[in-house]
Amino acid sequence: MFSSFLLHTWIAATLLAIAAGSLGYFVVLRRSAFAAHALPLAAFPGGALASLLGFAPLWGLGGFAIIGVLFLRIFSRLGRRDVAMGLLLSSFLALGGLFLSLGREYAARVYGLLFGEVLGISSASLLPLALLVSVVLLLLLWQFPILLLESTQPELANAHAISSARIEWFFLLLLALVSAAAVPVVGTLLVFTLLVSPAAAAQRLSRRPYHAWALAILFAELLSWSSIALSYWSNWPLSFFVGIQGAALFLFSRIFARN
């Protein structure tokens, strides 16, 4: 199970879990589970367009995730933020559907983009992925204390001349980058489980920020490694194990933290 093409998956998943666990910590703190679900879906048409026109999917995914952030900003001003999020994900998915329907191999592409295709990770895509993940991590570490303060005590942060709107922009952009990186591995639909479940479990088990953050990364690694292993042995899709084990992780942490 460590043969060369699967090795790419291991490396990609390990890198991803670091980024997803770190950022997921803030997703849970900022109660942004819906955003963490909507932005990967916003990346979907990018993947579809890439397969239609034949360029590297990472560019399409990243580009559309960032367009999704812009869409969110504009529509949040028009009305409810959660409505804006719902409209974002539906309309971008529909756009992706249109792109895919114009090309060939419609059905197979749809499944791959929505639920991931582990074997689609080539050695050429590992370098951009590693770059993307390190950029996200560096940006996150650079702003960690400010992000932490703004996420937990926005009034106090505002008093320190930290703009909530700018922090939100920053956070959504990081989320867009992680989404773009994660889509090829777990698929658009299940990226958010990797973001939310480990971090939610970690925050139930520890109240200390850096401790919980490290725990979130650890849980994200365990979740993705065990999913790859189970997927390899059973030949069932990776995203199934991510979804189910993510839910189990959350339930266990809930039971464990209560006792």
Next chain:
Amino acid sequence: MPAFSVSTDPVLEVSNLCVRLGGRQVLQDISFTLNKGSVSALIGENGAGKTTLLRSILGIQPWQKGSIRVLGKTVRGQLSQIGYVPQKIAFDPYLPLRTRDLVALGQTGRHWWQGSDTAAVADALAAVQAESFAEQRVGMLSGGQQQRAVIAHALARRPRLLLLDEPLANLDFASASRLVELLGVLARKQGISVLVTAHDMNPLLPILDHLVYLVGGRAAAGNVAEVVRSDVLNRLYGYPVEVLQHRGRLLILPKNPQQGLEIPCHVHEDLDEHD
């Protein structure tokens, strides 16, 4: 004006009420009685158990010991006799309800599938002087107007008992004194028994008949002169306090300033509201 029944039955009778919440004794041995057409205040700081007591009267919060009787019966089945105004009302600006619609929703009470009685709605709107904004969306009104809309919502079922949770918080002086006046009129003219929770009794003093003073889940009840006395309050607080009077206003302070530092919240909040 219909003749009210001549019976002297109390409208609300709370006796020896004990409530435990999550292993903590929130209310301990609370007893008091409310008569028809009276205004009473439930005074206490945050966490003293005011909201829990209101929720028990409404039958939302179960209790372990004691009894609550509304018009001589248990609360269940008497809910249509009680109007309730929760604290911190802030309706969604998108809520597709005009003030008139919100009031009509209150009037139907348990029989929500029946049509609305327009006379009762009009009376309730008139009672709180909400006619001028009856056709506006409730979510678009100011805080004070929203509160009056909810009072009209509660009045629309023609209750005998009106409960208001912290109605004076977040109101400016003018709106607060207007509300106090309104509550006095409801009690005297319509014979409704009014029970108000508050941090500070002073704004209510002009209309207050009865006081329930809560400290840490225990209470002293009676009229203002009976309750706001240093001997009664000493027992309640468990340390010596003194009552200062200034131009008809009352201020309760610990005798020993050290204790004031340890348990500062109600004193500070009282002062804040006067500043």
Next chain:
Amino acid sequence: MTDPLHLASFLHNSAVQTALWIGALAAILNGSMGIFTVLRQHSFAGHALGDGSSAGGAVAIFLGSAALWGFLGMAWLAALAMGALGLRRARERDLATGVVLGATLGISALFLYLDVSSTQASGATVEVMFGSIFALDPQLLWPTIILVGVAIALIVLLYRPLLLIAANPDLGRAAGLPVRRLELLYLLLLGTAAALSALSIGVILATALLLGPAASALRLTRRPWQSFLYAQGIALTAVLGGIYLAFMSYYWSGGASWPVSFFVVLLILLLYLASAALASRRRAKH
């Protein structure tokens, strides 16, 4: 060319007729339920029920039974799970919704994979996620009519208490309403609405159909009844118009028709923007 809009061939096509009926029923129910969902800020829950129902559709295809029952069963299960995991506190609700969503999507991933690999249903993913409105079995029409009829009857009967607990649950409790049971009923109705849109226009569009028309309607009126009628009208316009445009696209694009979901979502977005513009013009006038 006597019929440049191809209306005759559109309306006489039996697949189109079934599509129009089921689409219209889904639109009416989603428009109505959307009012409560937008007011309660339950968009994520509404979306999760739609996405979650995809697992049911995938299981139904695997078992070879009608997709409607799969969508419905899973949407109701997810609604009950979300109710049990806690809807009270906003923070918990968000996480509980996310976890239920993750689990159901995982199940979808598995069964869609199994559908494709073992039952030769190669179009299963597209069918479940993007809908297959022109391939609906006409036999589903009656069950759909009954489901929507019952759901709309419940909404008409209970819209006052449902609106009151959406406005402020404490006022509902004080009025003696069984708030918890009403909330569970609301979730089950929401699941029904989600399952029907999943069946007709696809899982991914369920969210837009639920939220878009209702959010537009809530801008345009302050009366409770009107808000429901407006939402239903906007939802109907989007779905029926989207079906028509998709049908027409066959003629424009030289034989490769564009997906219905694309046109429906486009109309929903345009109507949402139009309502925002209309509301701000009205505000400027006052």
